[in-house]
Amino acid sequence: MITKDSKIYIAGHRGMVGSAVKRKLKNEGYENLVYRTSSDLDLRNQQAVQGFFDQEKPDIVIDAAARVGGIMANKEYPWQFLYENLEIQNNIISSTHEQEVDKLIFLGSSCIYPKHAEQPMSEDSLLTGSLEPTNQWYAIAKIAGVKMVDALRRQYDHDYVSLMPTNLYGPNDNFDLETSHVLPAMIRKFHEAKENGHAPVPLWGTGSPRREFLHVNDVADAVFFTLNNEMEYDLYNVGTGKDISIKGLALLVQEIVGHEGDINWDTSKPDGTPRKLMDVSRMTEAGWTYNIEMEDGIRATYEWFLENLDEIKEVDIES
Numbered sequence: 001m002i003t004k005d006s007k008i009y010i011a012g013h014r015g016m017v018g019s020a021v022k023r024k025l026k027n028e029g030y031e032n033l034v035y036r037t038s039s040d041l042d043l044r045n046q047q048a049v050q051g052f053f054d055q056e057k058p059d060i061v062i063d064a065a066a067r068v069g070g071i072m073a074n075k076e077y078p079w080q081f082l083y084e085n086l087e088i089q090n091n092i093i094s095s096t097h098e099q100e101v102d103k104l105i106f107l108g109s110s111c112i113y114p115k116h117a118e119q120p121m122s123e124d125s126l127l128t129g130s131l132e133p134t135n136q137w138y139a140i141a142k143i144a145g146v147k148m149v150d151a152l153r154r155q156y157d158h159d160y161v162s163l164m165p166t167n168l169y170g171p172n173d174n175f176d177l178e179t180s181h182v183l184p185a186m187i188r189k190f191h192e193a194k195e196n197g198h199a200p201v202p203l204w205g206t207g208s209p210r211r212e213f214l215h216v217n218d219v220a221d222a223v224f225f226t227l228n229n230e231m232e233y234d235l236y237n238v239g240t241g242k243d244i245s246i247k248g249l250a251l252l253v254q255e256i257v258g259h260e261g262d263i264n265w266d267t268s269k270p271d272g273t274p275r276k277l278m279d280v281s282r283m284t285e286a287g288w289t290y291n292i293e294m295e296d297g298i299r300a301t302y303e304w305f306l307e308n309l310d311e312i313k314e315v316d317i318e319s
């Protein structure tokens with residue numbers, strides 16, 4: 001079980017999720033944290049990852065490192081989303097097992113479930129139907145990770161768990177308009193249009209898909225809960241259990257940012273999965289629920305965006 005002295009490796013500590021987990025652990029008094037940037041340790045390199053685990057011998061591993069992006073990035077870079085994610089998670093999970101690490105938390109995503117899964121989507125709907133084509137590459141990699149965790153639990157009785165968060169947002173998100181998810185894209189587009197005399201805002205698709213959104217601090221809280229509890233199952237959904245249409249989200253972000261112009265929907269861009277609402281009853285029964293309501297979370301994220309405008313970077317998937 002985790003103690004304040006446990007050595008905890010956070011893979012992907014500079015990302016949105018990894019940085020939130022790091023903040024949470026530090027706030028709770030866990031100081032024995034290890035991490036590396038991708039330039040110091042390329043997690044695609046098996047030998048380098050094995051060497052790092054041999055040297056550091058962590059007690060606990062949180063895998064929040066991945067090639068991540070929104071609908072267009074997933075659609076346009078199938079190779080990177082499939083192969084890099086398989087490489088990263090294969091290397092981390094196999095070294096975690098070889099070093100007999102006490103606990104592993106593997107982070108995946110709600111896109112592992114079939115495109116037309118019954119709503120809300122329970123953990124049992126995994127592999128019951130075909131995937132959404134735009135993100136099937138990423139989903140197949142993440143499903144392989146979930147199955148690796150399941151296999152290690154069954155065969156070696158390891159206390160390893162996969163958490164599948166819904167769509168996330170918050171500090172340190174990717175605000176690059178080509179590769180980001182919808183919520184950071186909307187914050188940036190409405191803000192820049194407001195600055196530009198309330199110019200019209202171009203958004204993608206029809207606006208009719210529905211999505212569920214969770215603030216990243218809540219995911220960090222769910223990771224902390226999972227670290228501190230022996231979990232009955234290998235796989236847990238993490239979300240709010242509430243969703244909103246993309247059109248509804250656009251109106252909410254527009255109001256929070258204070259943009260007063262038109263919205264133009266570019267229907268040449270894909271809608272993706274029609275609906276992705278999580279059944280969160282397994283996690284609720286285990287004893288965890290979310291805290292941050294969406295409107296409060298978006299307001300706080302817009303404030304963070306304004307304070308960090310200089311830090312907003314372009315993301316090059318092929319680098």
Ligand SMILES: NC(=O)c1ccc[n+]([C@@H]2O[C@H](COP(=O)([O-])OP(=O)(O)OC[C@H]3O[C@@H](n4cnc5c(N)ncnc54)[C@H](OP(=O)(O)O)[C@@H]3O)[C@@H](O)[C@H]2O)c1
Pocket residue numbers: 011012013014015016017018036037038039041042043044063064065066067068088107108109110164165166167168169172173174181
């Ligand atoms: N964002 C969402 O909406 C969302 C939703 C559900 C689930 N998740 C899951 O949460 C996890 C983290 O997502 P995120 O949104 O935090 O992503 P992110 O902000 O893009 O962060 C990903 C991190 O992975 C690291 N990384 C990527 N490739 C690497 C490599 N080859 N070697 C070493 N490190 C590498 C990066 O390290 P450097 O910064 O050092 O380059 C980065 O810090 C993912 O597993 C994702 O599936 C995210």
Ligand SMILES: C[C@@H]1O[C@H](OP(=O)(O)OP(=O)(O)OC[C@H]2O[C@@H](n3cnc4c(=O)[nH]c(N)nc43)[C@H](O)[C@@H]2O)[C@@H](O)[C@H](O)[C@@H]1O
Pocket residue numbers: 069070071072074109110111134135138139166167168179180181182183185186202203204205206209211246269270271272273
């Ligand atoms: C959580 C992630 O969700 C991702 O799917 P997914 O929710 O469709 O990804 P998002 O990129 O967040 O898009 C959600 C919805 O918002 C619409 N949308 C409208 N305007 C925009 C915009 O300016 N930018 C973006 N990005 N979308 C926009 C988009 O067409 C889609 O219907 C998966 O591709 C990943 O693999 C991952 O699972």
